[in-house]
Amino acid sequence: MAVDRRGLTEPVDVLVVGAGPTGLAAALQAHGHGATVRVVERRTEVFRPSRAMIMHPRTLECLRPLGVTDALLDRADISPRAEVHLGRRRVSVQLSELALPDTAFPHLTLVRQMDVETVLAQALTHRGVTVERGVELADIATAEGVVGAALRSSSGIEEAPCRFVVGCDGATSTVRSLAGIGWRGASYRQEVVLADVELGGELTPNALHVAAGRTGLLFLFALGEGATWRVLATRPAGGPVENDFGQPGEGVPAAEIQQLLDQSGLGVAVQELRWSAKVPLQHRLAATYRYRQLFLAGDAAHTHSPAGAQGMNTGIQDAINLGWKLAYAAGDGSAYGDLLDSYDQERRPVARRVLAMTHAIFFAEASTHPLPALLRGTLAPLLAPAAPLLLRHEQFLAETIRTLSQLRVNHRSSVLSQDGTPSSGQNLRSGDRLPDATVICDGGAVRLHELTAAPGIHLLLSGDVDLVDSPGPRVHVHRLTGGPGPEVLAVRPDGYIGYRSGPKGAAKLNAWLRLVGAG
Incomplete structure (x- = not known):
């Protein structure tokens, strides 16, 4: 590479590329188990609008040994109430104290992705690891026992040797591209609309509102970053994709936000629009999670619709699975082939199941196909009188959260079991x-x-x-x-x-x- 280089830096065990929830969790897990760690992030700004709003019980379990759960829960709503709007009927559901006796977190946790990133980054800083912003991966050369990573920043190109590289750099992953790993799947015909708004009308405060309509589902979270309410709605995608899949793109006019609200039947009006974006979606899975000393986690390894709140949770659980293995293998990775191979063997099948589940849920939530549209717009309101019996059934709710949370996941066929x-x-x-x-x-x-x-x-x-x-x-x-x-x-x-x-x-x-x- 004919570029101006700075001096060779001290090698580290693990270089994490990407400082979202997955990358930060991977760095914490590896560092907590004895590895030297470096985290680089190509974005220069800390803030970005949160796409994820829910943390599941299993994710909190995974993070607990790292000493961050108290700080996360301090920023979260751990006794959320949801109001499901089916036509003119409202069904109130309490999502705390679920019938989950085998976990310390028997509740759904509403917490913004930005808050999760803040807590994890602060924990890393406390351990002496600072996220290096404005630094991106330019190239990788793998050799026996070492990876030569070239990092680009405003200061030029730096050679950064390490034992392992973890690509947590999203659906357009540079690590995945440089490793030549396949990226199988397709884009959705629907998109998500995000907005932070102030609303007028009769709406129960501090609750999660869910409304079904013929064009899709609409969620209102009392977790807006620029206003009281965060709108998350689905609608048919319009036009070609102009930004990265899964990333907030161009703004959405207030009139279109109001149209989505009107279609939901909530009877509220946009008083002020602080921020909005449309987000194109896709469903894809990496052909492998490992190539030599390069690993993928989170959206770099799998990406899907937001149905079931799986993205951030699955990524963090990837990171917790991988981080300790890299730390324990850092001394002599060639001696721990089974340990390192087990990451792909254990987590890729989980992602396949998550993709299948989110695909089915998203079809029911957002598809404009006549069948789901009929179910949402006509049959759901007709069946509304029976909904309280189902939505308030303790065991039904608990088993639903158990599945979504990945509490049922096991690794019985793993070489490590x-x-x-x-x-x-x-x-x-x-x-x-x-x-x-x-x-x-x-x-x-x-x-x-x-x-x-x-x-x-x-x-x-x-x-x-x-x-x-x-x-x-x-x-x-x-x-x-x-x-x-x-x-x-x-x-x-x-x-x-x-x-x-x-x-x-x-x-x-x-x-x-x-x-x-x-x-």
């Missing part, structure tokens, strides 16, 4: 998410997720179990005198069970710890 000999006869299996429950440890009652709320591998030992060798510094040992699960249980840093066995299977534990880089 192993059983000792003999295996335990308990219901929990290797690869399952560790459920939260009250156990007895050191003579006191404690919740499992509180016990494991620190970076590292957590060993849960119950009964008369003796370890063959003393575990290393990356392993925390907890002796339980009562509680669920097998007698030997190894919990990964992302909250999944990696190893389990009966009392005589502890000897094989050390082999598993070596497999994941903690032995």
Whole structure:
């Protein structure tokens, strides 16, 4: 590259490209597990309009060991109320205290993406890692054991050697392009309209409003960044795409915002339009999440409609899965092929299911096809009298959130999910998410997720179990005198069970710890 270069910088273990929620979470997870980390972001400005507004219980679980959940919840609405408008009928639904006894976060959490980014960036700064803005990835050269990344900024080109690169740089990912990874999918015929508005009319304050119409769904969040209300509505896309898919583009006139509100039947008027944008949408999945020492996460790996609030949540969960693996493999990545390969093996199937689910939900929400339009505009109001029975049914709501939150995700087929000999006869299996429950440890009652709320591998030992060798510094040992699960249980840093066995299977534990880089 015939360009003016600055001196070669000190190598780091992990270079994260992109400082959205996924990139910041990946950096925190890698740093929390011992890696040296650098985060670059091509945007020079911190603020950008939030596209995501909801954080699911499983995402909060994943972030808890990193010490950021309290700060997130301080900025969030953790007892949201939703009003579903079906014709002239309103159904009020409380989305807190859901019937989810196996999580510390049994509620839907309304929080702006910008607030999530602020909290995660502050946590990184506190750890000595500052997001470098106005710096973009220009080129990559991979070699055995090292990546040569060329970074471009106003100061010129810098050579930045590292062990691994994580592309969290969105649907137009430079990392994905430079790695030559395929990007399969298509664009939608519908687009999303976002706006921050002040509204006049009778509208319950501090509630999430959802209205169905023939042209699509309309959401009103009491979380506007420039005004009281954030409008999120779907409509048929008009004209060619003039900006990046998934990114806010040109503004939408107040008259068009009012038309969407009128079609929703909410009976409110736009008094002031502070900001608006239309967002083109697509559904795509990367052909692989890994090429040599290059990895993809978040929108760089998968992109889809906003249906089900999956984007930010799925991206953060990608990051939590990947970050600890890169940190543990940083010493000698060539020795941890199975550990690094497991990221694609575990998270890409999740994205395939998310794409299928969001595609189906978005078809019902936004398609102008006669069938969903008929369901939204005609049948839904007719069935409105029965809606309260369904929407207020505790188990129905809980199971819906459990699915959307990815609390059901398991990695039972992963190379990292192993059983000792003999295996335990308990219901929990290797690869399952560790459920939260009250156990007895050191003579006191404690919740499992509180016990494991620190970076590292957590060993849960119950009964008369003796370890063959003393575990290393990356392993925390907890002796339980009562509680669920097998007698030997190894919990990964992302909250999944990696190893389990009966009392005589502890000897094989050390082999598993070596497999994941903690032995």
